[in-house]
Amino acid sequence: MPDSCIIPHFKAYAELAPFEAELLKTLELNPRAYSAGAVVRARGEHATCFFTLSSGWAYACRDLADGDRQVLDIFLPGQIMGLREVGHGCSQSNFVALTDIQVCPFPKARITELFDESTRLADLFMLTMAREQSILIERLVNLGRRPADQRFAHFLLEMKARIAPDASTFELPMSQGFIGDALGLSSVHISRTLKSLNERDLVAMHGNQVRINDCRALSEFANFDATYLDTDTTWVRRHNGDKRSA
Amino acid sequence: MPDSCIIPHFKAYAELAPFEAELLKTLELNPRAYSAGAVVRARGEHATCFFTLSSGWAYACRDLADGDRQVLDIFLPGQIMGLREVGHGCSQSNFVALTDIQVCPFPKARITELFDESTRLADLFMLTMAREQSILIERLVNLGRRPADQRFAHFLLEMKARIAPDASTFELPMSQGFIGDALGLSSVHISRTLKSLNERDLVAMHGNQVRINDCRALSEFANFDATYLDTDTTWVRRHNGDKRSA
DNA sequence: CGTGGGGTTGATTCTTATCAATTCGGGTGG
DNA sequence: CCACCCGAATTGATAAGAATCAACCCCACG
Numbered sequence: 001m002p003d004s005c006i007i008p009h010f011k012a013y014a015e016l017a018p019f020e021a022e023l024l025k026t027l028e029l030n031p032r033a034y035s036a037g038a039v040v041r042a043r044g045e046h047a048t049c050f051f052t053l054s055s056g057w058a059y060a061c062r063d064l065a066d067g068d069r070q071v072l073d074i075f076l077p078g079q080i081m082g083l084r085e086v087g088h089g090c091s092q093s094n095f096v097a098l099t100d101i102q103v104c105p106f107p108k109a110r111i112t113e114l115f116d117e118s119t120r121l122a123d124l125f126m127l128t129m130a131r132e133q134s135i136l137i138e139r140l141v142n143l144g145r146r147p148a149d150q151r152f153a154h155f156l157l158e159m160k161a162r163i164a165p166d167a168s169t170f171e172l173p174m175s176q177g178f179i180g181d182a183l184g185l186s187s188v189h190i191s192r193t194l195k196s197l198n199e200r201d202l203v204a205m206h207g208n209q210v211r212i213n214d215c216r217a218l219s220e221f222a223n224f225d226a227t228y229l230d231t232d233t234t235w236v237r238r239h240n241g242d243k244r245s246a
Numbered sequence: 247m248p249d250s251c252i253i254p255h256f257k258a259y260a261e262l263a264p265f266e267a268e269l270l271k272t273l274e275l276n277p278r279a280y281s282a283g284a285v286v287r288a289r290g291e292h293a294t295c296f297f298t299l300s301s302g303w304a305y306a307c308r309d310l311a312d313g314d315r316q317v318l319d320i321f322l323p324g325q326i327m328g329l330r331e332v333g334h335g336c337s338q339s340n341f342v343a344l345t346d347i348q349v350c351p352f353p354k355a356r357i358t359e360l361f362d363e364s365t366r367l368a369d370l371f372m373l374t375m376a377r378e379q380s381i382l383i384e385r386l387v388n389l390g391r392r393p394a395d396q397r398f399a400h401f402l403l404e405m406k407a408r409i410a411p412d413a414s415t416f417e418l419p420m421s422q423g424f425i426g427d428a429l430g431l432s433s434v435h436i437s438r439t440l441k442s443l444n445e446r447d448l449v450a451m452h453g454n455q456v457r458i459n460d461c462r463a464l465s466e467f468a469n470f471d472a473t474y475l476d477t478d479t480t481w482v483r484r485h486n487g488d489k490r491s492a
Numbered sequence: 493c494g495t496g497g498g499g500t501t502g503a504t505t506c507t508t509a510t511c512a513a514t515t516c517g518g519g520t521g522g
Numbered sequence: 523c524c525a526c527c528c529g530a531a532t533t534g535a536t537a538a539g540a541a542t543c544a545a546c547c548c549c550a551c552g
Contacts, residue, residue: 013333062383062387064387064391064392064469065469068391069391070386070387070390070391072383072386072387083376084376084379084380084383085376086372086373086376086481087259087373087376087377087380087476087477087478087479088380088473088474088476088477088478089478089480090473092380092383092473092474093383108481109481111369111372112365112368112369112481112482112483115361115365115368115369116365119358119361119362119365119368122361122365122368122372123357123358123361125372126332126357126368126371126372126375127332127333129372129375129376129379130329130330130331130332130333130375131333132379133330133375133378133379133382134330134333134334134338136379136382136383136386137308137318137330137338137339137382139386140316140318140382140385140386140389141308141310141316141318143386143389143390143430144316144389144429144430145310145314145315145316145430146310147507147508148507148508175529175530175531176530176531177530177531183390184389184390184391185508185509186508186509186510187530187531188508188509188510188511188531188532188533189507189508189509190531191530191531191532191533192508192532192533194531195532207517223310223311227334227336227338228334228338230333230334231333231334232333232334232335233333234335235332235354235355235358236358237358393539393540394539394540421497421498421499422498422499423497423498423499431540431541432540432541432542433498433499434499434500434501434540434541434542434543435539435540435541436499437498437499437500437501438500438501438540441500441501
């Protein structure tokens with residue numbers, strides 16, 4: 001069984017009391033493997049659980065009548081998939097493995113039990129949902145108001161910030177068609193846009209390796225301001241030792 | 247002082263215990279009025295509170311470098327504005343009055359106090375954030391993958407579903423330029439698109455009055471499926487009388 | 493009466509999609 | 523080790539959708 005993957009994720013928000021860490025661990029008890037491309041849960045399926053993503057990448061998407069599709073989220077290890085669907089009996093989107101993955105399903109009701117055990121965890125879940133919303137908002141701006149080249153650049157910068165904030169190169173395990181589906185562009189246009197970004201020395205891609213030499217220049221170009229990914233945690237209460245905070 | 251406006255909102259999710267209703271009322275103690283167009287909180291401003299919207303319509307938007315802007319949310323009475331920014335010290339978007347409004351600011355920390363008093367309220371806040379996310383997701387699909395006419399139709403159907411699900415006519419207090427900013431289209435194109443929808447007998451607009459005669463036909467046309475606005479509450483615990491649920 | 497914001501309309505341009513052909517590269521089976 | 527195959531990426535040509543620019547109308551409001 002792999003080490004808990006979501007704990008470091010939550011620790012980014014606040015120091016966890018030992019009993020809180022234990023509680024979070026209970027969300028990752030039932031690992032299940034899917035290989036790249038496999039559907040973890042399809043739109044319309046009965047949605048009774050969430051999934052923690054223990055390893056690999058996954059995504060949520062919606063298929064449209066005309067064969068187009070829109071990629072909605074990209075999940076990295078440690079994230080919880082499906083939180084958005086607490087209030088839906090049936091899944092609103094497809095959850096798919098982007099690479100080979102391992103996920104741990106746990107029942108929705110487990111969340112409320114967690115809240116009962118530690119209201120600080122409720123605070124932290126609130127934070128994670130808020131951060132997800134911030135990412136969605138930024139994507140909305142991207143789709144609504146930026147031309148293809150800036151849109152693509154912004155996407156790459158967000159990915160870099162989430163995966164490898166301090167490296168100049170990182171791995172992006174997705175095809176150009178997939179990127180197009182995330183950005184509301186055709187795969188052909190992604191190809192051309194990439195070429196143009198490359199010619200302007202802003203981005204280099206070889207296979208799945210992305211290289212961004214001048215991050216400042218690219219951020220400038222794309223109007224990328226990473227603060228939407230930050231989380232201010234000063235308002236979160238400190239934990240009070242290994243005791244229930246009733 | 248107006249009656250609490252957010253309570254009915256939460257009641258849509260679950261029956262509230264009297265003490266829970268009392269708690270929610272404390273969020274609406276400090277009404278403040280803004281007239282249409284006034285900025286309640288600007289991007290970059292210190293963000294220390296949320297706002298309950300007691301009356302009128304409001305919206306959140308982002309201004310871009312080139313003068314464009316993207317409308318991000320449209321708030322109706324009873325909604326809480328700014329929840330998404332729990333984790334941000336500074337506001338990520340502008341919050342603006344669309345009509346004359348009354349809002350009640352309350353400090354962010356009040357939320358965690360609420361959770362301590364009733365973990366069921368934590369569940370319900372989780373639900374509201376999830377619903378907001380669902381709306382964002384749908385908008386994302388709209389911006390990414392639908393042509394202008396379907397996009398506009400979908401927007402109108404969402405508004406109708408939120409304002410007046412059962413009426414064939416409703417009031418939409420916004421200009422075509424504003425709608426364009428919400429849909430990532432120019433005001434000119436909104437005008438043309440509306441004309442075309444009108445000629446196809448799908449939508450009629452006079453001033454701010456919208457008429458949708460054949461809702462089924464329009465939903466078909468726009469690929470609109472209202473289930474994303476529904477909330478399944480079966481998983482929410484029943485309240486246990488007027489007692490703290492420690 | 494003027495004034496200004498919103499809406500409409502036409503002409504034009506720009507961006508991106510679509511279609512089709514070709515190439516590239518990695519994996520498979522002989 | 524090579525021939526083949528398939529999906530992904532590239533490239534070119536064309537078409538569609540939406541933006542932009544500019545003129546004009548309508549009308550509410552001072």
